[in-house]
Amino acid sequence: MENVLSILFCLTLLYLVITARLKTYVGILRAQGILLSVIIIFPFLRHLSVHILIIPLMSLIVKAVIIPRFINKIIIDLDVKRIIEPNIQPFNFLLLSVASMSVIFIMSHVLSGYTPIETIPFASAFSAIVIGLLLIIFREKLIVHVVGFLILENGIFLFGTSIAAEMPTIVELGALLDILVVVFLMGIAVNKISSTFTEQKVTVLGGLKD
């Protein structure tokens, strides 16, 4: 079941790569938030308790409700053109993403021979990290960079669950809170940038250099 959910997670990544609408990005973030919450709750389905439910519930609220809402609000407030402007041909971007995903899956399969990792969740997590980075590199809009960062964080989240590294509840909650505040600050910054600079593209941020 975990594998099925991880593959669904991978499909959202592929959708992310081919879509050109900002609204879809927000939808994907929401879907990934729900998927991740289900994935972490899954091993504990047999013996549920309030204590175990805290983390999935919090991550559901943060990743599937608060953050997508906040990003939606920024998009509406700023009246960002809803179509993203890629600086790479969409087909090439898809090709690049699929190629890197295949490499990651093959690598993970090889690695699973040496170390106890679950191939599919591990590879899906790593794909998300790489695609988050690719989004940051190949897109110009700052708000898309924030989305890329969130995809990367989602990947790390899944990664953490796939290798069963247990963190104390306080650390997990702290991590969630940190991400929430980061996104909040980035959102404010994007807002300010759009009122200070004419556009909210990374290309306008070239003032500081030697």
Next chain:
Amino acid sequence: MEILIPLAILPVAGFIACYFVHNRKAQYIISLSAAVVHLACSYLIFAEIIIPAESDLFRFDALSRLFLLILSHVYFWILLVSYSYLNRPAMVKEEKSKKFFFAMLNIYLLANTLALISNHLGIFWVASEMTTLSVAPLIYYYRDKESLEAMWKYLFLVSVGIAFAFIGFLFLALSAGKTVLEGQQLLVSLFTLHAKQLNPIWLKASFIFVFVGLSTKIGIAPMHTGDIDATSNSPSPIAALMAGSLRGTALLGVLRVYQIMAPTSTAAFARSIMIIGGLVSLFAAFVFMFKVNNYKRMIAYSSVEHLGLITLGIGTGGIAFFGAMLHTVFNSLTKVVLFLNAGNIHKAYRSREIDSVWNVLQNMPWTGWLFMLGFFAVIAMPPFGIFFSELMILQGLLSRPLLLAAVLFLLFFIFVGMSRNVFRMLYSNSPNNHAAAIDDKFEITHFTSLVLLILLVILGITMPPQLHSVITQISKDFGILL
């Protein structure tokens, strides 16, 4: 656990108080008293007069004690000068930033303290992300285009970097597969104890991710750009705070992972990565020292140089490791002096360009002389402390003549580039021959600089036995016999 009351609960209380109290003087007094208590506690812990009980999550080994004292000490002086800094005549835009200045500083203290005393790498991660969050609004203090760009770049780059460090910590958990550590918490003390059983390949991968990720915060080239932008565009107390303590906090994360690797066969790998990182940083500082025309950026590049030297020293091992630890202490003090006086120059000349600053020595004698002494301290002129620590690092490099030659070459030209800029600011005549009307009274920043410079000389020459024994203990913890 009681020790957390002065170290962590007090800053939280300070934050809450500063949030609700709007009188700036009251905020200052509250924060300053928290800083004084923190400093006293850190010193008592450092000198082992108080020996706090260790728990799974927090520990007070020699490394934590040293870095905690550095943080607390730098923070105290910065807080001391902050009030007069905020009272300077300023643009309208800044007034808004002043309201939460002290509140954010309290959060900064809390986050750094938690990161430094954490034994759990997860807590370290959460706390070091928190340090970024607390410092980001402070970078945006001036509320202009440049500071906005600097804040965005710092926030984004460092957040991605810290995400990378988290991947590194997860790799560390992976390396414990099929050993007694499998499924255990990521406790540094536990992992160091059983380090020899860990899987070397994952351990190496972990170090690369942690080092590259935290480099964005330490300021190791080529990941140093966000850090340079942030330190050069933030107000000078914040820049001093970042250069003096925040970089150290991030360095501690790398040191923790290195500590786990030290007894294993992968230590050599980690050491060569650190040597490469250090060399690249020195090279970057060397190139940009000739290119910069902004004196705050110049000091920021000097930070890149010194953190590069420190990682180089750690990578070299032996006496160089000892020197590197000492260098961390001295570098943090020197950077405070330089940034505070650079802030005074900025206030008087209203520009950060080297070309639009002239004859500082005559126009502002206090600031000028202290800036010059700070410059002498940072380029390792005796009798200032950095001379002695740098000598130790170079002594450790004696067995690697090629590396030593490269380091000396780079250091010499960094010295040439930096002194060219500094002396132009201090001595050159005004371009249109009118004396600037700048009043330079002796104020608290000068007092702070003076005290820190005297401290640098005393620490360098006498080398207090407590400092010596703590650094010897750190070396022992890293398996280095002196």
